[in-house]
Amino acid sequence: MKADVLVIGAGAVGCSIARELTRYNLNVIVVDKNPDVGGLASKSNSAIIHTGYDASPGTLESELVVAANPMYDKIASELDVPFSRVGAILPAITDEQFELLPTLKEKAFKNRVYDIEYLTKEKVLEMEPNMTPEVRGALYIPRESIIDPFLLVVGYAENAVANGAQFLLNTEVTGIEIKDGRITGANTTKGFIEAKFIVNAAGLFCDQIASFVKKNDFFVNPRRGQFYILDKNTNCKTNHIILPIPTKLTKGKLMCPTTHGNMLIGPTAEDLEDKLDASTTKEGLQSIVADVKKMIPCVNMKDTITQFAGLRPNRNPEGLHIDAYDDVPNFVNISGVRSTGVTGSAAIGKYVIRLLQTMGMDAKPNLSFNPVRKSIPCFHEMDIHQKEEIIREDKLYAHVVCRCETITEGEIVRAIHSPIPAKTVDAIKRRLRAGMGRCQGGFCGPKVIEIIARELGIPQEAVVKDRIGSNMLEGKAK
Ligand SMILES: Cc1cc2nc3c(=O)[nH]c(=O)nc-3n(C[C@H](O)[C@H](O)[C@H](O)COP(=O)(O)OP(=O)(O)OC[C@H]3O[C@@H](n4cnc5c(N)ncnc54)[C@H](O)[C@@H]3O)c2cc1C
Incomplete structure (x- = not known):
């Protein structure tokens, strides 16, 4: 089997890259060790399309998340993916949080998120009747949005297939062959795949793939996030994404509607070693309710219908990296797509194509590319x-x-x-x-x-x- 570009990983990042590649006349193969697309982190997250208001200014993550957010109106409509620009409210409940609001607004400006506004206590309570009456004021971020992350990945993947990409699932990459300083292809559980270029989009396992070409000067540990889903019939709902004031470790535990009308609360942020430990714990789940109740007091465990956990690929040292190398000139190494990769996927796809072109990928436009994918009639x-x-x-x-x-x-x-x-x-x-x-x-x-x-x-x-x-x-x- 031969590919112009072999993408390892069929999560949000790999599938977005695959779709972008099919805009060109290229033989694209995506491999994933799982029997379905959807990734690991990409199927278990808060499902928010972030604006990047709280990213670290000047980083690649800030650049790509800020660039990606406005792309989703078009992407969601082309790929028939549930998406809603519900907006986010960041309530200040304590004096300390209230004093932090100008700093957060300033940071948003540094990230070029200018449409962020202050809300008075009265306005917050009018927009969110279930908010604690102790709220002092808030920030409002209108373009924070919700999406169905799984259907986004399926949409990217199905559209890539319709435009000529091939997906090999249940196929694990076990090694990468290099000859005369260039990658020749990847060994997989289904045999050798010859490839002119390889893109590592393996999320939590990107350090393992990077080690196959000795480009693993980092490691990845899972940062677990646990969630509850509330029944659609709960009386305790919010109209917006309710975000706590973020800390250095995490964006904090939020409450938001899903695109299908449930309420989502969580996630925790726990650094683990075991990359397979997506279990939920009593302590983790209790901490979600305790923290979210400070903003929305009506949250009640009786309304929960399920709980789950996702694993963020936490890079050490941290930060989103999309690297290319002189000594392995046909390898793109993506790492550190930790907490904003659903959002970032749209821009990462475009960024990687441009990088591949600078690396010598011969890409003629695919004039028959059709960006539209229709979902199953519901x-x-x-x-x-x-x-x-x-x-x-x-x-x-x-x-x-x-x-x-x-x-x-x-x-x-x-x-x-x-x-x-x-x-x-x-x-x-x-x-x-x-x-x-x-x-x-x-x-x-x-x-x-x-x-x-x-x-x-x-x-x-x-x-x-x-x-x-x-x-x-x-x-x-x-
Ligand atoms: C709790 C939590 C909350 C989050 N909230 C948000 C949010 O609200 N908004 C947002 O934008 N982002 C959010 N994120 C981050 C986002 O989910 C991730 O950044 C993103 O999903 C990473 O996508 P990915 O494609 O890089 O990785 P993944 O989705 O993990 O996909 C990687 C794929 O690579 C495959 N793979 C690995 N090794 C191999 C191999 N050897 N051979 C073949 N295949 C392999 C895996 O099977 C997997 O399918 C959150 C994450 C978590 C966990």
Whole structure:
């Protein structure tokens, strides 16, 4: 197998790069060790498209996040991804926090985020009735936005496939070959892939990939972030992203609506060593409720429907790096995409293409590039006439599988046969939300397994949750 550019990692960063590469006549291959796109960090985060107001001014991260934010109106519309410019409120509750507001505003200005405003206590309470009455005032950042991060990655990936890229999933890179000072390709669990250029977008494992070419003068540890999701029916909602005053370690624990109408609270920030430890802990979850309650006192654990954790790829020494080298001239090494990589992905994609061009990549424009990708028709968003029409067209749309989120068999079957086929239970969940409602898959789970098995022609026992070995059934289902 031969690639002009081989991208390692199918998270937000790798998939955005792949999509950007297909704007040119290039043979693009993306490999990922997981059975689905969506990455590791890219599927478990706060889902905010940041403005970069609080980045460290003058850094590459600030440059790329600030540049990326305005791109999302177009990207979300082209790729059919749920996205909303809800805006963020940063409440000052203590005297100390109130005194910090001008400093934060000044920092935002240094990052060229000029549309940041002060809010009076009265205005905050009018915009957010559930805010603590102790609030003294706030900053308002109108372009802080929310997105469905998983559908963003699926959108990037499916659009890249439609424009000619190839995705090899369940394929782990185990080494990189170098001859006469140039990379010749990568060894993978599915064989050798010849490549003119390799881009390392492996997130938490980018240090391992970098070590294959001896460019690992850093290491990456996971910085875990735990979250709660609240039921859509909770009375304790906010209209905006409610951000605490950030500290040096973290942006803090926030509360925000998701694009699907739930409320998200979290995350924690815990430095770990084990790159596979995405567990939640009693202490972590308790600290979320305690901290968020200081801003929004009505938050109640009784409203939670699930909890999860994501692992930020924390580079040591820290900072976003996109490096190229004289002595390995066809390797792009991306590291430190820690806390803003969903946002940054749009600009990182463009930045990497430009870098590859300066490294000698011969890239003629792909004149047939089509930026538009359509998502699977969503039954519960249709009016009655559209519902009748789609059921006439596809009888499987008459069968509701997930009762909490009203997801039909028609949608599930289409996802299984989509350009990046959804072959796992989590792949279905993340694309369609079957299993993301109040019952968390208790009712629809077995039916989803049955449909995946039937459509892929495999036994139900072979269906996995999210990765090799995560089989859902031990033996034959009744
Ligand atoms: C708690 C938390 C909250 C966050 N909140 C936000 C937010 O609100 N907004 C925001 O913009 N960002 C946020 N982030 C950051 C964001 O999620 C990450 O920066 C971003 O997802 C990183 O994307 P990535 O593609 O680099 O990595 P990943 O998504 O981790 O993808 C890397 C991929 O590389 C693959 N891979 C690794 N090694 C190999 C190998 N040897 N062979 C093949 N494939 C390999 C992995 O399987 C994985 O799929 C948050 C992160 C966390 C954890």
